[in-house]
Amino acid sequence: MKQLHLLWLAGFLGSVSGCPEVCDCGEKYVFQIADCAYRDLQSVPPGFPANVTTLSLSANRLGDLEAGAFEEVPLLQSLWLAHNEIRVVAPGSLTSLVYLKSLDLSHNLISNFSWNDLHNLSALQLLKMDSNELAVIPRDAFKNLGDLRSLQLNHNRFLTLVDGTFEGLTSLSHLQINDNPFNCTCGLLWLKVWAVATAVSIPEQDNIACSSPPFLKGIPLGRLPPLHCAPPTVQLTYQPNQDGAELRDGFVLALHCDTDGQPPPEVQWRIQTPGGKVEITSPNVGPDGRVPGVAGSPQPRFQAFANGSLLIPGFGKQEEGTYSCRATNELGSAEGSVNVALASPGEASEDALGRKFHGKAVEGKGCYTVDNEVQPSGPEDNVVIIYLSSTNPKKNKANSLELLGPWILLLCFSHLIF
Template sequence: MMSPFLCLWIATFFAVSQGCPEPCTCVEKKYGRQLAECAYRGLQAVPAGLPSNVTTLTLSANKITSLQQSSFLDVTQVQSLWLAHNEICAIEEGTFARLLHLKNIDLSHNQLVDFPWGDLYNLSALQLLKMNSNQLVKLPWEAFHTLKDLRSLWINDNKFTTIAQGTFDAMSSLSQLQIYNNPLNCTCRLLWLKTWAENTLISIPKRDSISCAAPESLRGIPLGKIPKLQCTPPSVQLTYHPNLDNTVVYDGLMLMLHCSVTGSPQPEIRWKIQTSSQGTEINGPNVERDGNDLSAGGSKQNAESFLLFKNGTLVIPNFSKQEEGTYTCLATNEVGTREVSVNMALANSENTVEDLFRNNLATSKLGAKHCNKEAQANSSKAGEKLVIIYRVPAGMGSSDGGTLLESHLWAYMLCLVIFLYC
């Protein structure tokens, strides 16, 4: 006859083992919690058939290479998920999104280059997040914005070159942050982190290992010890140059808008063009030359409607009614963005230049008789200017007509200078 103790042991064994996939071991804990121990089993994937009441799942030190949406559908009550020391290089979006009870997750010592950061949005109960010792490159600034209970964040030993300002602001419970051993690019964009780290009460271990990998002049220097950088927002000036080789301006005028910028670091220039028919954005040069030695003939033979040179000069080879609109130059660096716009309008040849400016001054967006340069300097967007192009039909230009046109042209140039430099 079987002893009562042996019966109890067998019953307990089967109760513990029931529903636990091999080669894992499942152990019942207090209050209905259950531990699934699957570490060091040589697993290449998350095993199927795990008990639904598992609250702690240990899958560390296996050979798992990827995770899918279906990987944890059986264990949506899990609170602690240990996945360190695997070979995980890919995680499908939505893999963790349903684990609403998750408090601890360890993905350290894997081969992750990318991560479905949107999955963290639903994990508001998370308290520990370890992603250190991977190959992660990009860290969205909003990645942790819902993790108000997160206490410890480990993202050290990755490939992050920059961290956006505000990345850690929402984590009001954070007490430990590990960000060392990342190849930081210590430019103006990262200066906020130096100031923030100097003033925060959060524990930040190994501060001297939070160092610069670039630029070359700062390589190896701890972020907290880098010298003061010269960081100034862009300043923009827009100048206009018509093609006046022959004094007479004919229909099909070539226009040149030059965007002159200063700032540190050197700002990048792009143009936005809004005409009545379409909007166009030019984010980089489409002409190899720098625009300083531009020949009208060469430009007019180009099939492009707008030519952007490397020095910021925008050329409209054949300005016509179709090219009327607002031309905006935007200059951007790591400190900010500034822009300045000009409205280009093509008038009829029947009107004199004086009439054109008199009739349009009231409707111009300039609007004032003087220019407030101080107000423009404190704004990221300078006021728009109105430029009216005096179009002369082909064939007009000699004798008395040429003399009359020349007087109008000089008046036009004078008004143009007033409008552009205000």
């Protein structure tokens, strides 16, 4: 049906005449062809017939492609742009070409490509992007290219490819990815496994080789030795600044994010308080709690240390909220979260919340006190409640929790991998 619609459109638009003076336009084998190759062009010329289905602009000096560059020729099925000087393919430059089957962008200088434009090109069967300066492909770049049969990405600057990059290419039969400077770390192991298992033809596999790290340089990906790799894990725990001492509004809250994984994961803190959201992507203080290299600067409200600890001096109502620690490496992410609330017994809603977690501790699940750690029973068990209460120690009915000075601490942590 789509092909019939295309033929009807071509016939309807066939009466539109004209052709750029530097190009040759005509019909060949029912295709409307515009040949502009080898014309020393520096930009896409205007004035094409609207029914053009094949456009060759190869071997010119074309620069960056701008949005709407091919809106004059919406019926294109083949577009040849090889051997030019294109560095940037701007968003919107290709989106109008919904009938395009063949696209050749090889032998250019492209480092900035609008991958989202490919989402519109669902009819594409051939895509040549070899011999460019491309370094990154988003995981979903090819998600709508179910008809693509041949993909050429060789001779670019890819250090890695994200797991699942070729997942949506259900018709793919030919793939070239050789001669890229691959960094053979844990994040690229999936490609080795996929290349062995796939029915896709992948030529020059000995040239799909490691450029780094140095001890693997030159080794083909298919002969890569086993690497020690593990996805991240996270355990978020709490430590009061003075065990067993009287703690009141304004004490220091300390959280510790204990992570594991190979390669060692990077840690990010996400903090949501009534005043807004804070993200800390790297340590903001040195081991002494001061901002490094800035003499006399005030201490940050949230102090993130290199060892995974987060310190909140002067904790009060304004610091209530959700504290999340996220660990990420090449193999995935893990996150632990804890909700912190400051309350007084007499406030009905907070007392009810307290009774819920008292009950879980009595049952031996969900929470732990400072002296008694228990594994969490579910993702909802991630609340710290700090009670400011009377100075007389009490015990609950089950004799399982004790008021330490004027406070009770309940802590639950989440341990999620995805």
